């Protein structure tokens with residue numbers, strides 16, 4: 001892809017200084033409240049619905065985003081294995097009704113999903129975006145195998161229990177999920193995605209309940225398989241956290257340098273601040289983030305956003321390798337005025353002097 005926006009993003013991904021700090025915000029766009037006419041539920045069974053909602057959001061903004069992160073319902077693989085979730089009134093949180101893996105023996109029943117069959121619609125979404133967007137690089141969301149296992153394919157309790165009592169059965173399941181993630185990621189890249197957004201830690205409990213050895217054995221080992229198998233220019237890793245847990249302690253000692261990605265994103269407002277994160281990881285990775293998705297972007301005023309973007313850019317701009325983004329998926333009720341406020345402020349403060 002040859003485009004100004006792609007070159008800008010690629011520059012920071014490679015740790016270089018671009019012409020201007022790039023920016024991107026991501027969320028469950030088919031569920032976005034001001035973007036009427038799209039269905040969150042439909043987007044999990046119709047790739048065109050997802051693609052159209054993402055493109056519509058880009059079109060509505062006053063300022064061009066430099067990259068699009070495509071965010072499907074993150075349990076999209078679990079659904080194919082038989083888990084059931086309840087979509088109500090286009091609310092982005094679709095609670096779990098039933099999981100595919102209810103007991104240890106059920107890990108055996110998972111099979112490798114095909115990008116040409118069960119996951120076809122998600123690949124089709126990439127094909128449509130690739131054809132219609134042309135100048136905007138987009139990346140597709142791939143949740144870490146252990147996180148998928150805990151939150152959707154099965155439950156945190158079942159996974160933690162099997163870790164203790166039936167590790168081989170759990171590992172068998174993780175291998176299947178991992179191979180599915182590999183095949184699917186490759187298909188997205190073949191369909192035109194510039195890369196993947198690899199999400200680890202979702203749900204937060206993993207950071208509280210697993211020690212470093214367990215993280216290596218059940219998380220990193222499988223994540224690495226996916227990341228090593230997929231060749232693409234952008235590998236942005238999101239280190240998710242919730243009130244149930246965050247990995248600040250290991251993050252601050254550089255533990256995540258073991259990951260073969262080229263950009264890091266985390267909720268820098270609830271644990272390690274972005275400036276400190278750039279000091280620790282800036283030589284190894286592009287740093288992406290800086291905006292508080294929960295309070296500022298959702299409830300803040302455009303003036304507050306202007307100041308927050310200014311401050312983040314001042315803290316992280318030097319030397320390049322930095323991109324403005326949210327700490328996690330923005331809420332579906334984030335107002336359009338706040339999207340535009342981010343874009344406007346990036347234009348105002350993000351330029352690098354020649």
Ligand SMILES: [Zn+2]
Pocket residue numbers: 202238239240241327328329
């Ligand atoms: Zn997150």
